[in-house]
Every structure is written in C-alpha cells, then in structure tokens.
Amino acid sequence: MGKWIKKNVKTSRGNFEIFIKGEGEPVCVTHLYSSFNESGDYFADTFTESNKVILVNLREAGNSEKEHEPYQLSMLEALFDLEAIRETLGYKMWSFAGHSTGGMLGVLYGIYFSNSLHKLIIVGAAARDYTESENCIYNEKHESFAYMQQLLEGLKSKDISETERINLTENRTKLSLKKPKKFNDYFSKAINKKMCAERLNFFNRELVIFDVTKKLQHIICPTLIICGRFDVQCPVEYSIEMNKSIPKSSLVVLEYSNHYPFLEEEKHFKNSVESFLLNP
Template identity: 25%
Template structure:
C-alpha cells in the first residue's frame, strides 16, 4: 500500500513515510542520487527495522513524490539539511539516528556536523564524502564495463580522466562520468548493482508516474550541480563528528573508494566499518537481512548501554 503522506516543511510539501511505534527510537533514512527516492529502502527495510524502531523515510525536497522545485525558485544543498531538522521538530523527535545511502551519506555527514545535538548515531551505506574521488572510481568501473561490451573508445576516455595527474574539477569529473556512463545504455545499472537476488517491485506506481517523478528529480540534481556546494569534500569534517558512526562498504561498490575508506578509518573518532561481500552499491536490498541485522546491532548497542546505566 502507499504508506506516505505529504508534510509541509519550510513551505514545501515533503513526501514522508512513517513506520513503527511512536514511542520507539527514531531513524531517518536519507536516500542517494542526488534525486533518487526512499522507495527501494522502504520496500526492503521498513518492515524489518520497524519491529524495533520508528522509521522515517523521505523523498527529499523536489524529489520524486515530494513537491517539485518551481522555475526561478531558490534551492540549495543547505535546504536539504534544514528540511531534515525541521522535520525532526515537526515529528517531536528529540534525537534520531541517520541511515544515509550514497549521496544520503554525504547529507548525513553534513547534517551531523551542523546539528550534532539532533543525532544519536549515523550509518553510512556506501556513501560519498567527496564527489571528485567517487567520480574517478565510477569512471574506472565505467571503463571496465565499456571494455566488456567492446566500446574501447569510451573505456580509454574514462581511464584517461580517472587516472590523470592533472587538476580536474569535481564538476568536470562528475559531468564526464554522467556522459560516459550513459553510453552503456541498459547496462548502466551494472555500475551499481551486483547481487540481484532481491529485486524491488516498482509496480506500485505506473511507468508514466515514475517518469514524472524523475523529471522532478532531474531539476533537483541540476540545481545542486549549478550551485556547486556538492563539489566540496566533506572528508575534513569526519574528525569533528563525535557521535558513533558505522561505515558500510561493499565488495563491488564503486562509490566509496579506498581513499575515502582510509580517511574515515583514520579520522572518525567513533567510527566502525562493516564490509559486505558479494554486494554492490545497495546492501539494503542486495543483502537485506544482513543489512537489517547490522543496523539493529549497531543502534541497539548504545540503547542497551543507556538502559543498563539507568538501572
């Protein structure tokens, strides 16, 4: 069934899904993209996690089922953070934990650094902390897939750009990745997916509805790229975040590259790393049972210690 409802947040209708009991500790899920949706996360994880937590999942401002961003409307990266904080207050949540997937991990780091008092714990699922580093890694995987289908010209262009010692802007790297990966056609999602044993059923909405949703999301993504704040590396912020953080990495994920993992390991004061084998960019649906178990174990460790300390 269609679980969500529209909630007016800072003057815009935001699509919000709520699962679990009101009295339970809250989790906010932040999807990736920019411009994806909470749909596949809710499909695979909402019922699993809501047995222990109050789960809040949103389509971010201007994305998919949320209200579109109008022409000439002001919109910036900071709006996404302020929307989260205002939603927390609207739902009367004192503190919540975050699960940030991909670009949602980027948002989670930024949110945690700006509003540390609002956050219990942070789970970063195959995140990007730095669009330049992620784009280079994505270009390398695009090269391998292009070579496999015989498109050697694109493969060479990808590798040349990914491995260049010259200074190339984050904007150019991302733009070229988007351009070159599009040449893969139907094979493009192989960049991200590896284990397809747990597919998402998208039939809740028609093909026409999904097309309309993602037309809105494209405006969201284009405006973030035009503003340019997403091109700022968040790696320096990791050492300043004191709440416990769990970094989830995966064997075939090209987004969280080795340099980002090393920086997290060295910089995150309360950071842990869990690795998923035989998994691509989305462990929450490629290995949903283990993902749920890892999340529950990480979040309940603090809750248990708090309960014990009160006895």
C-alpha cells in the same frame, strides 16, 4: 510488515511529502535525487523491522515543496529542510541513515547537526568528490564510464516511456552489483521510485566542489559506516577515509558486495545495523 503511510508535513520551510513505516525509535532516510512513493525503498526497508522509518522526499522530489531559488536544491538546504521536518514531527532527536548520495547528506548532517542525531548510518558514500578515484564508474578512466553516462542521460529524459525507464534503471543498477545475474533476486519487490532530474543536475554541479574531509571530526554522534568491497560508485577507500577521521565511528566492509550491500549481503548488513542501533 505493514505498508508505507503517506503524510504531508507542513513546516516553517514549506510542505514535505514523507512516508512512514514500522515501530520503535525514529530513523530518517532519504536520498539526494530519488523521488519516493508508497511503494517504499529497498534501503529504507532494512530498518522497518526494528524502527519507525521516516522516508523523506526532499524539495522538488515527489509532492514536496518546489524550489523557489536554485540554491534551495543544495545539500546544506536539504539539512535545514530535514531539521524543520524533525521539529514539526516533534522529535527532539532521531537517527539518520543514508545510502550513496543519501550517505553523503548524512555526513553533512553529522557535521552540522550531530546534536539532533542519536545515531548516524552512512552506506556506500564519501566525504568528497568520489569521481576522483579511477575505481569509480563516474571517472572517465573506468571501463564502464561511457555506458553509465549513456544510461543516466536516458533516465534524465522526461519523454521516455515507463518501460524504457525500467529497462534503463535495471541496466544502470546491474553495473553496481557484484553479481549482475542476481538482479531479479535482489530487486523482486514492487518498488518503483523515480529520479528527480532537477535535484540530480544540481548535485552534479555541487559535487565538483564537495570536500568536507577536514570537518569529519565534528561528527560527534555514534556513526556506522558500511561499504561493499567492490563498490564502483563510491569506492571503499572513501569509507576507510571517513572511518579514520570520525571520532565515534566503526567500519564494516562487506566482502562480497558492490554498491548495494543491504541486498547483496542482506543478513550480514541487517545484523550490523541492528547491533549498532540497539547498542546504547
């Protein structure tokens, strides 16, 4: 399958660290506060069998450009950075795939830069503050809210050991699996991405005013929306909402998945994605 190849891209907006794997039409993948490395990413791996995947470390993540002003960590600024990367790599257009907050960034990408996108894939995401739903684990009324907050605060700490970080990450992830006991089956690869605390902290402030539902009609590129029926992070109601408002969208709800449908129902997920990307 090959390895992820690290590259440094010098753009008009600074230098950005990217990782490339696969052959075929380009698909950009990123996440709002993940810090990637050569070990790759489970979600991004989904696309490497049929496409060339460009996995991007956003500003402040990994060895990418640092923030020079606080606003540069916003979702809108991330789009300008992605567009600069696309242009520098010489792509007139590419597809974008995002999971969770990466999917939320994808929603914005479609609204403001649909003309840069062949296809758009949004997985387990929302077009507004998903914590408003009582089905969301980040809502105070959810039964696992306090425990999730405890785990997140631990992960933000720069003083924890690698062993502690791995343990906290595992416990956090299990909360978002339909079958937590299958964690080791799902996450068996030697992937060790980290969390960028600066980006997460900024996102938490931005989230409370995030609502682009009235602009979804501006997404004019073909869009595939996928969500697990039991998603506790971005509940399925938000995917249904997006599907109703995005003109060229289709919705796939995976009935036996929580927040990681690309692992929990891998075959169904891949078939849906490949069919969408290969369809003219």
